[in-house]
Amino acid sequence: MRKSVLSLTAAVCLAVTGGVAASLVAATTAAAQDKYPSKPVKIIVPYAPGGATDIVARLIGEHMRQDLGQSFVVENKPGAFGIIAIEEMARAKPDGYTLMVGNVSTNAITPVLFPKKFKIDYVKDVVPVTRLVDIPEFMVATTKDFPPKNAKELVDYAKKNPGKVRYGSVGVGSYPHYDAALFAKRAGDLDMVAIHNKAGASGVINDLVSGDAQFAFLNVASTAPMIKAGNLRPFALVNHTRLPDYPDVPTMDEIGFKGVGTIAWQGLFAPAGTPPEVLETLYKAAVKAMQAPAVQEAFKKQNFNVVPSKSVAEAKTWLADEMKTWKTIADEVKIELAE
Numbered sequence: 001m002r003k004s005v006l007s008l009t010a011a012v013c014l015a016v017t018g019g020v021a022a023s024l025v026a027a028t029t030a031a032a033q034d035k036y037p038s039k040p041v042k043i044i045v046p047y048a049p050g051g052a053t054d055i056v057a058r059l060i061g062e063h064m065r066q067d068l069g070q071s072f073v074v075e076n077k078p079g080a081f082g083i084i085a086i087e088e089m090a091r092a093k094p095d096g097y098t099l100m101v102g103n104v105s106t107n108a109i110t111p112v113l114f115p116k117k118f119k120i121d122y123v124k125d126v127v128p129v130t131r132l133v134d135i136p137e138f139m140v141a142t143t144k145d146f147p148p149k150n151a152k153e154l155v156d157y158a159k160k161n162p163g164k165v166r167y168g169s170v171g172v173g174s175y176p177h178y179d180a181a182l183f184a185k186r187a188g189d190l191d192m193v194a195i196h197n198k199a200g201a202s203g204v205i206n207d208l209v210s211g212d213a214q215f216a217f218l219n220v221a222s223t224a225p226m227i228k229a230g231n232l233r234p235f236a237l238v239n240h241t242r243l244p245d246y247p248d249v250p251t252m253d254e255i256g257f258k259g260v261g262t263i264a265w266q267g268l269f270a271p272a273g274t275p276p277e278v279l280e281t282l283y284k285a286a287v288k289a290m291q292a293p294a295v296q297e298a299f300k301k302q303n304f305n306v307v308p309s310k311s312v313a314e315a316k317t318w319l320a321d322e323m324k325t326w327k328t329i330a331d332e333v334k335i336e337l338a339e
């Protein structure tokens with residue numbers, strides 16, 4: 001009888017021990033599954049491959065992969081001023097596995113200019129993780145049959161030739177369009193004509209080289225080859241400071257046009273409701289990626305400024321300020337937009 005009791009007791013102990021072990025294994029497995037990220041992460045880019053936003057997303061994503069141990073896969077979703085990409089990201093499950101790298105056009109200007117085109121509430125449904133880089137811009141002019149050699153001469157020439165100076169833009173309501181229109185307004189309500197080219201910066205550059213357009217605001221990286229070839233002349237720089245490669249080109253602030261021109265930033269975004277700990281993991285990984293020597297060197301070659309936010313909270317304040325700035329610009333410069 002005693003032997004049977006002992007056997008029963010041993011069996012019970014083994015069952016309990018096995019149950020505890022199974023529970024520990026299950027808890028460990030669950031914890032492993034819950035650790036972010038535990039599967040590939042998608043980064044949506046609102047442009048076709050090859051542009052600045054796409055390049056930034058791929059560089060940052062690759063180094064975040066190295067840090068976090070999961071792939072960061074870029075998917076290009078161009079169209080509708082960035083709204084297609086923004087809405088897909090914002091509607092995704094807020095778990096950190098669907099992100100977006102956007103820029104000043106898609107994530108600050110579009111929500112201000114075209115709020116009715118959205119089927120989401122941009123302010124409530126999108127959260128910035130961090131600013132990544134910003135990109136200096138030139139006010140640049142053609143050297144083909146265009147007398148002005150600097151911004152002051154451009155203003156004087158435009159005053160003497162109302163309606164005859166043509167500036168290039170990548171489309172109605174784009175920031176190069178607003179930059180030139182704001183310059184014209186601040187310079188004394190100059191009468192200038194916009195020449196829009198939907199082929200993007202390369203199309204505007206072709207217009208400048210041929211003389212169809214006479215000046216424009218375009219990023220430094222895209223204009224550098226034609227400046228070097230002597231086909232374009234930089235009048236001023238939109239940047240925090242002068243660039244070492246162009247020490248003789250003054251900033252817009254220096255020539256008396258503070259606040260005119262756009263330093264085109266790129267940022268990392270997530271759906272609202274993403275857990276704070278996931279946002280913090282993404283933030284730290286993105287900042288670490290921007291500190292990688294290979295990334296720093298790649299951005300330096302393009303004259304990109306590495307400008308991470310100080311925190312996720314600061315990123316939210318930054319984006320709100322950017323949108324406020326663009327609301328002010330849109331109120332000052334009246335451009336008729338096709339809704």
